Amino acid sequence: MDIYRTNFRPTDYIRSTENQHVSLEFAGKIKKIPGDELKSMALYLQAAYAIASNTYSLDYLGRPEDMQHQLICHAIHEMRHIEIIGIILCKTGHNPQLKTTGFELSKSYKELFTMIFQSEQAGIESLSEMVDITNDKEIKLILLNQIREEQDHLDMVKQMSQILEKAGLMDTLLPLPQGAGPVAYDINMLQDAFELEIPSIVTLIYGSIHLGMDMSVAPRLRVLSIEDMQHLNRIAQDIITLGGRPVVTHESLNKGPMLVDTAQIINHAIENKQQKIKQYNQFSQMLKSKGAARTLLDISVKERESIRVLEGISNSLAKIEPVH
Numbered sequence: 001m002d003i004y005r006t007n008f009r010p011t012d013y014i015r016s017t018e019n020q021h022v023s024l025e026f027a028g029k030i031k032k033i034p035g036d037e038l039k040s041m042a043l044y045l046q047a048a049y050a051i052a053s054n055t056y057s058l059d060y061l062g063r064p065e066d067m068q069h070q071l072i073c074h075a076i077h078e079m080r081h082i083e084i085i086g087i088i089l090c091k092t093g094h095n096p097q098l099k100t101t102g103f104e105l106s107k108s109y110k111e112l113f114t115m116i117f118q119s120e121q122a123g124i125e126s127l128s129e130m131v132d133i134t135n136d137k138e139i140k141l142i143l144l145n146q147i148r149e150e151q152d153h154l155d156m157v158k159q160m161s162q163i164l165e166k167a168g169l170m171d172t173l174l175p176l177p178q179g180a181g182p183v184a185y186d187i188n189m190l191q192d193a194f195e196l197e198i199p200s201i202v203t204l205i206y207g208s209i210h211l212g213m214d215m216s217v218a219p220r221l222r223v224l225s226i227e228d229m230q231h232l233n234r235i236a237q238d239i240i241t242l243g244g245r246p247v248v249t250h251e252s253l254n255k256g257p258m259l260v261d262t263a264q265i266i267n268h269a270i271e272n273k274q275q276k277i278k279q280y281n282q283f284s285q286m287l288k289s290k291g292a293a294r295t296l297l298d299i300s301v302k303e304r305e306s307i308r309v310l311e312g313i314s315n316s317l318a319k320i321e322p323v324h
């Protein structure tokens with residue numbers, strides 16, 4: 001299965017509820033959700049890169065699934081959750097803010113999986129409270145669907161924890177991020193590249209939210225954000241091959257400026273990509289690992305194509321008003 005595939009969903013078509021009444025209580029609760037979902041995404045990535053690939057097998061609807069693969073899938077689901085909640089916020093006249101609070105790096109597997117478990121539980125609780133206090137049937141349906149997905153995540157996390165407990169990993173420390181010896185030089189540089197991908201992903205999710213009603217553009221931005229997630233994963237796998245562990249930091253998650261306007265978001269996404277190309281070209285000449293240098297050059301080629309797409313969208317937006 002291609003974990004990076006993307007689908008349209010009925011939520012893409014939700015009608016504007018801008019003029020409908022949304023209680024202050026509902027608004028207060030929903031505003032917090034995008035940041036919490038972003039935190040969940042980061043926690044899943046943290047876990048994925050602390051688990052060796054093709055080592056731990058899960059039961060996924062009766063068939064075996066690799067645990068690392070499943071954790072990356074969950075991170076991508078959380079990106080979609082940010083987008084869905086963000087679109088509801090836009091439709092109800094609020095500007096979504098993708099800022100995390102309380103995101104700390106874990107030291108052990110137990111600490112990390114406990115944080116994921118608590119984050120999923122808290123998410124289900126908040127979404128359920130919102131279902132109870134909204135009268136909008138469409139929003140209720142979206143929230144119920146999201147609760148179901150979070151419940152599936154929770155069930156999978158329970159299963160993962162049991163497997164890691166059995167393997168004797170739960171009480172051990174997470175692998176060191178830096179690796180050791182001469183490879184530390186390459187790992188540090190690749191970690192810098194890894195950290196450039198995170199704000200780029202976040203900016204494109206913003207773009208997809210802000211253009212949520214425009215069916216020609218929003219799915220394209222979603223694809224681009226998932227492509228950046230692919231880049232992130234390729235860099236991560238190179239760090240792991242060299243003996244390190246990629247780390248998602250609070251700083252990289254919250255690095256982007258406050259983005260309020262669609263054109264500003266697209267321009268910021270272009271700047272992120274230009275910066276990546278510049279840095280990756282420099283890094284590729286300095287890296288000792290030929291394979292890792294190749295990865296960064298390959299990503300730069302993709303980024304040039306993405307910039308062209310974004311510039312095209314930017315030009316179209318300059319000619320017409322955004323839908324909302």
Ligand SMILES: [Fe+2]
Pocket residue numbers: 037040077078081123150
């Ligand atoms: Fe979620």
Ligand SMILES: [Fe+2]
Pocket residue numbers: 040078120149150153
């Ligand atoms: Fe989740």
